[in-house]
Amino acid sequence: MSPGRAERHARVALGAFGVVTVVDLVCLVAGSGLGHALAKPLLMPLLAAHVGLRGGPRLLVVALLFGWGGDVLLLFDVDAAFLAGMGSFAAGHVCYLVLFEKHAFIGHDAENGAPRARAAWPTAGYGVALVTTMALLWPDLPPELRVPVAGYSVLLTAMAYRATRLGLTAGLGGALxxxxxxxIAxxxxEWPQLPRPELWIMATYLAAQLLLVRGVMGVAQRTAPTALVTD
Incomplete structure (x- = not known):
């Protein structure tokens, strides 16, 4: 496929992602479980198609597809599916961590204009957030989920922290x-929830994935502006 044609198809995929995002969120507002179940599995494949057509890093595509696996599994309200979905998301976070390690120095210098060492400021904040959240949640989590949720939380927090090394866009994505x-936790x-909790979960999740894509793609393409990025 020619670069121009691939770029057009990438824009179509991103536009379709935007449309399906709106449909999914409207379904959640309206309380349509069927609409959500139909729209949710389409989201990450469309975003992954956009990345692939733009020549983005293969690991970014894989991370999004692991997110798709988690999305589908969490549609099933059983503990086994929840654990499998958490495992799929965890694999996606590992992909992100590898990507961030590869591009962190370039991303931080290019977007923030500061030495890499100065990007360590979020360490304490994320550390405190992890310890505080787990200490508060631990007594109320089902006993069989406590250790898996704690392990996942460490990996997720590491991903969010490392995302800050790529700059503001990816950092915001990691935080969301x-x-x-x-x-979700x-x-x-069984803590008190906001009205339509699934709406807030999906809105922050979809914004997070899109911002992570933008952050990684922006840095990756600065390293290879005239060629497809396939690392």
Missing amino acids: FLLSDTL TGVA
Whole structure:
């Protein structure tokens, strides 16, 4: 496929992602479980198609497809599906961590104009957030989910922290991903929820994935502006 044609198809895929996002969120507002179940599985494949057509990093495509696996599995309201979905998202976070390690120095310098060492400021904040959240959630989580949720939370927090090394866009994406999954955890712990909790979970999650894509793609394409990025 020619670069121009691939770019047009990439824009179509991104536009379709935007349309399906709106449909999914409207279904959640309207309380249409069927509409949500039909729209949700389309979201990450469309975003992954956009990345692939733009010549984005293969690991970014894989991370999004692991997100798709988690999305589908979490549609089933059983513990086994929840654990499998959490595992799929965890695999996606590992992909993101590898990507961030590859591009962190370039991304931080290019977007923020500061030495990499100065990007360490979120460490304490994310560390405090992890310890505080797990300490509060632990007594209310089902016993069989406590250790898996704690392990997943460490990996998720590491991903969110490392995302800050790529700059503001990816950093915001990582923070929103952390917020989205924290909202899921409070539901599992049966804490009081906002009205339409699934709406806030999906809105923050979809914004997170899109911002992570933008952050990674922006940095990756600065390293290879005239060629497809296939690392």
